[in-house]
Amino acid sequence: QSALTQPASVSGSPGQSITVSCTGTSSDVGGYNYVSWYQQHPGKAPRLIIYEVTNRPSGVSTRFSGSKSGNTASLTISGLQAEDEADYYCSSYRSNSPYVFGTGTKVTVL
């Protein structure tokens, strides 16, 4: 069960916008609108920030937004802040195995 592919790291300056990509196949990302994104700070449990491609749970900043095109999903963080520095994981429903996570991306605020 191979993981979804994410860049190892993405960085940006405060106030900038950055995008984290998540590439899968037609059996997962491309085939269903069930992509989620999680933020994880060191030593903490992951936090859901996007589900069903574009939906934000209550309490999540509007600076986080999600999208999808074909087999690639994207997370955009606008107005980058120091507190956004964390690891980010995408995930998706997959037809032959209910759930798969991405490889993870370390976001650094310069």
Added chain:
Amino acid sequence: EVQLVESGGGLVQPGRSLRLSCVASGFRFDDYSMHWVRQAPGKGLEWVSGISWNSGSIDYADSVRGRFTISRDNAKNSLYLQMNSLRADDTALYYCVKEVLLWFGELLPRGFDYWGQGTLVTVSS
């Protein structure tokens, strides 16, 4: 307030067994599918297993299929993971997680909105 509290982790020898438990509160436990997700030290997240609201739909990652068994007791608001034939690569922090959406069909995870603090399982001789 939603809370998920895991227990049962520890140091175990290869080939032995361990049973993890998770007690849920703050929401209608029997309305939601529940899952176990693990994270090896310094590594990424891995989905382990999931169970539907009524235990009618269950699935496992290939890496644990045949060795792990997920179950739930809705009367006790509890989720379990029986882990047999443990291997060194099962060493990880195991999280109990709740699905974000109500769903009364087959297992169809669309995101996990609440996570426990995790219980550490270390498999080593």
